[in-house]
Amino acid sequence: MTVKKKPAAPPRKKTAVKRKPSPRKKKKTNKINTNLIIALTGIALILLSPFYYGYVLNTFSSAWQWVRDFGKDPHYRTYKSFDINIPTKYTVHGIDVSYAQGKIDWHKVKVMQEDSVHITFAFIKATEGVLLVDPYFKRNWREAAKAGIICGAYHYFRPEKSGKWQARFFMQNVNVEKGDMPMVVDVETLKGASPEQMRKELKAFLESVEAKTGTKPIIYSGLSFYKDYLQSYFEGYRLWIAHYYKPELKAGRNTQWLFWQHSDKARVNGINHTVDFDAFHGDSIAFRNMLITD
Template sequence: MPPEKRIPSDKKTVARKPVERKPTSRKPVGKRKKQSFLSAKMKVAIAALLLILLSPLYYGYVLNGFVATWRWMKDLGQDPNYRTYKSFNIKIPKKYSIHGIDVSYYQGKINWPKVKAMKEDEVKISFAFIKATEGILQVDPYFQRNWREAPKAGIVCGAYHFFRPKKSGSAQAKFFLQVANVEKGDLPPVVDVETLDGVTPLRMRLELSDFLTYVEMKTGVRPIIYTGLKFYEDNLKGKLDEYPLWIAHYYQPRLRLDKSRWKFWQHSDKAKINGIGHVVDFNAFNGDSTTLAEMLVK
C-alpha cells in the first residue's frame, strides 16, 4: 500500500473512544436492581408490622406497658389520692379525716401520750383497736395496760378478739367479754376472722354467727367483723351483711369494695408511730367525727 494512503495512528485512538460510554450505559441497570431489592424488603417489613399491629398480643403488651407506667407514676406520688407522709413513713389514702391504729403484744410497751401527740398536716391518731383475746384461753399480755392507758391519752378504743373457727363461737364470746369490759364511749367490739383453721366456710360462719349474736346480746351493740379482702370475697361476701366491716387491703390508694359496705380500712401494716417501738397497722375510718361518735357504745 502506498504510504500516503495509510491510516494515521492518531485516528485509531479516536475510533476507540466509545469505550468511555460503558459506565454511563450500565449505571441505570445497577440502580434498577438495587431499587427492586429494597422494595421487596419493604414489603416484608410492612407485612410483618401489620401482623404485629393486628395481633391481640401486641395490644396486651401495650396495655401492660400502660398499666406499668401508671403504677410507676403512683409510686412517685403522682396519684393525688395517695401521698407519702414522712412522719408515719407510709402512703396514706386521702379523702379520710379520721385515722387510727390497731395494736397487740407485738408492739410492746406503748407510750400513748406520744401516740396522741403525733401529727403531720391533717393526719393524727384518733382511735385504736386493741387485742384482748384469742380462742378460748389466750389473753394478750399487754391488753389491760393498753386498755387503761390509751383512753387516758384521749384516744377512743375498741377491743378485738382473734377468732378460731374450730372452737365454739359462743364459748369464745364469753371468754372475750370476761376479759374486755366494754363500756360507754368505747368503739364496738371486734371479731378478727382471717383463717378457716381447717374447717369448712359453712362451719366457720356458723361459729362466727354464734359469737356475734352472744356479744350483741350482752353488750347491746352490734360487733364489727375484721377480715382481709380476699378472705371476705371467698368466705363472707353476701353473708352476715348486717354487721359492720373492717377490711384489710394494703398499699392501695383505694379499697376495692363498695364504700357502703365497710366502716374501717386497714391500708398499711408498716406505719411508724411515735411512742411505739415496732411497725403498726394503720387504718382509715369511712366517715367524719360525727359518724364515728354515732358508732360508740351508748
C-alpha cells in the same frame, strides 16, 4: 601648636530609683487579703455545719419525694413522719395493736401529727380462742384511754373452737363503756375448719356478743377472705377490711365497711415496732355517732 581635645566621657547610665510602696497601697492589699480570709472562713464554717448538711439533705429528700410522687394519685401521698402512704380523703385515722408492738407510750402516740393526720382511735387485741388473753391488753386498754384515744377491743377468732364460748371468754375480759368503739371479731383464716363450720361458729359468736352488749360487733377480715367466705352471709354487720398499699379500698359498692386497714408498716412515735394503720369511712361526726352510747 594644635591642642588635642580630651575625648568626651561616655554618658552615665541612669540607675532607676527603687520606690518604696506607698503606705496606702500596702493597706489596700492587706484589706483584700483580710476580706478573702474572712470569706473563706465563712464558707468553711457553713460547709462544716451540721445545719448546712441537714438543709441540703432535706432539700434533696423533698426533691426526690416529688420525683417519686410525680404522676401518682394526689389523694394517696407519702407522710414522712408515719413512713407510709396515706389516703388523703379520710379524716379520722387510727391504729390497731397487740403484744407484737410491745410496751407503748400512748402519750407520744396521741400527740404525733403531720399536717392533719393524727391518731384518733386504736383497736386493741384482747383475747384469742377460748384461753389466750393478750399480755399487753389491760395496760393498752387503760393507758390509751388515759391519753385521750378512743378504744375498741378485738378478739382473734378460731374457727375450730366454739363461737359461743369464745364470745363468753371475750366478754369476761373486756368491759366496754360509753364512748368506746363496738367490739370486734377478727376472722381471717379457716384453721382447718370448713367454710360452713367457720360461718356457723362465727354466727354464734356475733349473736352472743350482741345479746350481751346490745350492740352488733364489727367483723374484721382481709379483703380476699371476706370475698371468698363471708360476703353475703353476714348482711347487717359492719366491716373492718384489710387491704394494703392501695389508694382506695375497692370492696364493691354494696359492701358496708366502716374501717379500712390500709397499711401494716406504719411508724408511730411511742411504738418501737411497725404498726397497722387504719382509716374510718366517714367524717368525725359519723365516727362519734358510731360509738357505744349506753
